[in-house]
């Protein structure tokens with residue numbers, strides 16, 4: 001298994017850089033993971049999105065569909081990509097510590 | 106020195122006169138350690154009868170949510186060069202027209218930054234680059250951009266639209282498939298690069314009912330050329346076919362599925378009852394010099410086909426019986442309808458539910474009502490079939506009678 005190292009962190013991740021143990025997630029780790037997805041600073045808006053994802057995941061056990069995410073956070077998809085340039089699935093879900101969304105050809 | 110793999114199993118697949126992917130991979134392996142390891146891995150899979158690919162990586166380039174399909178090997182220790190083997194989809198030009206310069210540019214980028222193996226073209230229509238590493242994705246993306254290419258679709262987005270060669274080379278094209286393909290691609294750039302639908306959303310365009318891109322079986326929205334007036338007949342050419350030895354009665358007339366052709370064997374003349382013609386193209390394909398589609402041309406828009414993945418296969422069925430795509434207003438109406446369908450499907454569709462499955466779940470009547478389209482008898486799954494729409498008025502009347 002690859003590891004992700006950043007400052008004090010040394011955690012196990014999968015090939016795509018998603019953390020494998022959701023229990024270890026905290027805000028500092030999220031900020032560290034964000035640097036790998038082209039996010040230099042976690043603003044209040046970033047946290048709003050990340051917290052929405054986490055809450056949804058804790059309630060339903062899956063990530064929300066993208067349209068739902070946009071509707072419920074009020075961020076248009078364009079804005080989501082401005083905040084997380086690698087997109088909601090790869091960028092925002094990774095920072096939020098969700099398991100990797102299942103891929104789809 | 107790259108490792109040399111013995112591949113007795115794969116070598117079997119080089120035998121015979123037909124093309125062989127083993128030959129191609131071996132050729133690429135001369136310059137590419139990735140392709141070389143691919144040979145080794147495949148041989149091992151054949152021996153063990155076990156696939157060694159993992160499924161479902163999430164990789165991509167900044168700004169896009171689609172276009173790259175992540176793949177990893179589950180035995181990277183043994184095959185380090187293909188520990189990553191991501192696929193890139195690249196938006197093909199309408200009708201697959203290239204200059205040889207463009208092809209060279211693509212191949213040069215790919216030999217430098219990937220396995221060198223391509224699939225021209227994938228079943229989605231895209232140029233497919235098979236096998237590269239995560240670190241190479243951004244450089245490939247910027248080199249492709251510089252060369253005027255862009256990534257295609259993957260995941261739950263508008264998939265790269267694709268069309269038949271149409272008026273570019275084909276005399277039977279009933280509308281400009283190349284133009285419509287280009288227009289849809291440009292209009293839905295956001296939707297193509299940033300997945301936000303319940304599942305994939307495919308447009309395919311064929312210029313006539315021969316449907317060379319198989320849109321009726323593979324696209325959520327199938328746009329197939331057709332004509333409203335009569336099949337054009339050149340009486341002299343029919344006689345020429347007869348002279349050349351064609352069995353016109355048995356091979357053309359008797360094979361007409363509508364049984365709407367008559368043959369006068371003495372005069373060597375064909376008579377077509379065009380009202381009953383199903384526009385199947387059979388007679389036209391058989392006698393291209395003598396018969397041609399009419400001149401009042403346009404397209405049929407059909408909805409709902411898909412290959413079997415989550416549920417079984419579906420074919421598209423008629424949504425708009427005839428549309429003149431050269432008419433600005435009709436084109437805009439078409440796009441409005443598409444966007445209406447997207448809204449309804451996105452709002453009510455389940456994750457990973459194709460629009461055809463969605464329609465089956467809610468019922469065509471409800472679907473049509475939701476998108477604001479009146480049911481009409483032309484909405485059929487097969488030509489000359491019964492319409493499947495249940496007419497509520499009719500139904501209500503009947504109940505009152507009882």
Ligand code: HEM
Pocket residue numbers: 105158159160174176190192224226227228229231233412414
């Ligand atoms: C459980 C294993 C797999 C399943 C169920 C699966 C399923 C599929 C399906 C349904 C498609 C769409 C076909 C189409 O409509 O064109 C597809 C496409 C594709 N898959 Fe897989 N796949 C699997 C494993 C793999 C692996 C291991 C690789 C590569 C190492 C791979 C590479 C591809 C590529 C490159 C395409 C796109 C081909 C094209 O666009 O023409 N798949 N896969």
Ligand code: HEM
Pocket residue numbers: 126147222224226227228229233235
């Ligand atoms: C013995 C091994 C293999 C067999 C029997 C096999 C068989 C097939 C078949 C039957 C198709 C469908 C073709 C079509 O309907 O157009 C297909 C498509 C495809 N295969 Fe293979 N394949 C093999 C190995 C591979 C390997 C090793 C790769 C990649 C390195 C690969 C990549 C693809 C791709 C990308 C497609 C999609 C092509 C398209 O849809 O146009 N295949 N394969």
Ligand code: SF4
Pocket residue numbers: 269270271272275276277278279311312313314315316317318
């Ligand atoms: S679908 Fe029809 S118009 Fe298009 S290339 Fe095939 S035969 Fe020609």
Ligand code: SF4
Pocket residue numbers: 360361362363364365366377381382383384385386387388389
């Ligand atoms: S197009 Fe097909 S249905 Fe129409 S006349 Fe020719 S063979 Fe018959």
